[in-house]
Amino acid sequence: MPLYIIERQFADQLDLSGDDVREIDEVNADEGIRWLFSFLTADKRRTYCLYEAPSPDAIRAAAKRLEIPADAIVEVDQFEPDLLRT
Numbered sequence: 001m002p003l004y005i006i007e008r009q010f011a012d013q014l015d016l017s018g019d020d021v022r023e024i025d026e027v028n029a030d031e032g033i034r035w036l037f038s039f040l041t042a043d044k045r046r047t048y049c050l051y052e053a054p055s056p057d058a059i060r061a062a063a064k065r066l067e068i069p070a071d072a073i074v075e076v077d078q079f080e081p082d083l084l085r086t
Helices: 018-031 056-066
Strands: 003-009 034-040 046-052 072-076
Touching: 003 056, 018 034, 018 056, 056 072
Parallel strands: none
Antiparallel strands: 003 046, 003 072, 034 046
């Protein structure tokens, strides 16, 4: 399945509860996507998230349902640095 990095910008600092994470996981599953990992900026107003998803449209649909931004969606390839070392 394709991998995507999603940039999200928030007006206020992000503060997720366990219930928020469960809701995100449920909506993502409904849309056929899987949240793999996230980075949060020091000011807690921007995230960079790695997802597996069938398409950018599936990511946008989940974001719309969750009422969260999806400001930039970029398809990426996996990079294995250990494979390049000899």
